[in-house]
Amino acid sequence: MTRAAESPLRTAPPSVLARCRELLRDLLRFDTTNPPGDEGPAAARVADAFAAAGVEHQVLFSEGRPNVVARLPGTGARRPLLVHGHLDVVPADPRRWTHPPFEAVEADGCLWGRGAIDCKNMVAMGAAVLIGLKEAGVQPARDLVFAAVSDEELGCEHGSRFLVDEHPELLEGVEYALGEGGGFSVHFGGRRFYPIMTAEKGLAWLRVIADGEPGHGSMPDPDCAVNQLVAALARITRARLPLHRTEVVDRFLADLSRNAPTSAALALRLMTQSSRVRDFVLDRLFPAPELARPFGALLANTVSANVLRAGEKTNVIPGRATAELDGRTLPGQTTADLIRELETLAGPEVRFEVLQSAPPTETSPDTELFRHLCATVRRHDPEGIPLPALCPGFTDAKHFSRLGIRCYGFMPLRLPPDLRFARLFHGDDERIPLDGLDWGTRVLWDTLLGA
Known part of the structure; x- marks a missing residue:
């Protein structure tokens, strides 16, 4: 041996x-x-x-x-x-x-x-x-x-x-x-x-629920559960959640910027200034557009709506509509923190349940x-x-x-x-x-x- x-x-x-x-x-x-x-x-x-x-x-x-x-x-x-x-x-x-x-x-x-x-x-x-x-x-x-x-x-x-x-x-x-x-x-x-x-985000799988009055599909209800859910999801998923700086990402960006060209290094330094500046950099200035999504995920809690359920018959307005969300939380953040951020965007018409979570x-x-x-x-x-x-x-x-x-x-x-x-x-x-x-x-x- x-x-x-x-x-x-x-x-x-x-x-x-x-x-x-x-x-x-x-x-x-x-x-x-x-x-x-x-x-x-x-x-x-x-x-x-x-x-x-x-x-x-x-x-x-x-x-x-x-x-x-x-x-x-x-x-x-x-x-x-x-x-x-x-x-x-x-x-x-x-x-x-x-x-x-x-x-x-x-x-x-x-x-x-x-x-x-x-x-x-x-x-x-x-x-x-x-x-x-x-x-x-x-x-x-x-x-x-x-x-x-x-x-x-x-x-x-x-x-x-x-x-x-x-x-x-x-x-x-x-x-x-x-x-x-x-x-x-x-x-x-x-x-x-x-x-x-050296670190990974936390897991927060959630269900978002909208309730409304069931009814006949021939008489559309603008306040039905499906419409409430769709509106809430649009507000949740089209906006980036607030910027949160973390030690591991600050170090990652600093190491990256030291070895990147001047323009790319400037974009990396700007991203952590504020949520608004981050969004502008990712949408307009980021030197590698194909990496904007993964880099954006390093700076905020995230959520993706991946499973939607509502109704069983074409001619019946359902009384409940739900979506399952894949949420991820940054170091220093909790599932409760993520839900508070989502509630601010979604409005009072929907509520959230935790399906599974891990820090x-x-x-x-x-x-x-x-x-x-x-x-x-x-x-x-x-x-x-x-x-x-x-x-x-x-x-x-x-x-x-x-x-x-x-x-x-x-x-x-x-x-x-x-x-x-x-x-x-x-x-x-x-x-x-x-x-x-x-x-x-x-x-x-x-x-x-x-x-």
Whole structure:
């Protein structure tokens, strides 16, 4: 057994890159749309790969939903590190895709499929690297724990939350975790940046309700529940919510502006002056229009109306209309804060209920591991600039952090500047550049070897 510090294998062997590609292709062919999830075959594929390599692992079930947990023993010189990803994916409408979302088509230098970047790629990279280290006889300084979980897309109940609540012993002593939410390249101002997630927004899934008098559809009622709901949603969704500055975003923008051209740096500094100035910059001055939406989400609580329900018959005016809102809260903000902001916009005709919520999470970037992540990125891309960042979504870090684990979003991936990567998350034509996947696998190998 070779200790990681003594290993000459600083570069991932070709077999690891090939295994990662093969495993990702197989995982993309499993339809794990959540709901219902049906992650069983995908979990079995991962577990079989570990079994064939002799990697210690187990599969734990929450109401039939599987979670694969593996461990590669280290020397014990440092506390364990967790690598995690999720097997479930959001729905995909094949009519809107260039290639079918569950056939893992290779075209234009990319592997196409739902889950290619969210987040079966992280599962494939993590599993391939662990197996590769095992086969190479390398013993890292830390135990490396790997988790491929279910149900992240619907709030983690049968995945990371289940592991934390029911099997915390499997994660005992884990100091750090690496998962999705950052580590991929972003092109801005002619430079290549690698935001590494040190914080993520809170979750606030809400229902907004409008009530009115039911009646006959032949006699329209301007004050009916549907009209009240539509008017409230228009006010909520067409306006950006108030600006809130946070330490993590201030640091992110400062680091970005120091490495951006003068005009871009000025726009970044102006964005945090006031809500009105922020809106003007994002709408008129922002140097990368395709990034205005994700950047805007870093400066305010947000809400998106994604599910609407009302009525059962065409000729009946319904007495109730509802919408389900995907709300996200900044560090320092709460679900109650978000609801107050929405009530100000929506008016008294509607009311809000909380469906599910979780607070924001934060981890300091001033750690040995974060510095190691940055150094590893620079080693593989000397022109790249790693920096701490806020993830506008939520990940399984929400629950792993409850055990005191310091969680970073580090899913390394180098992307071409013309790929509108942010729109691929939960969007049409999700795909991953294969050369970028290989780059990310090499970075993750180097990361875990030296962690």
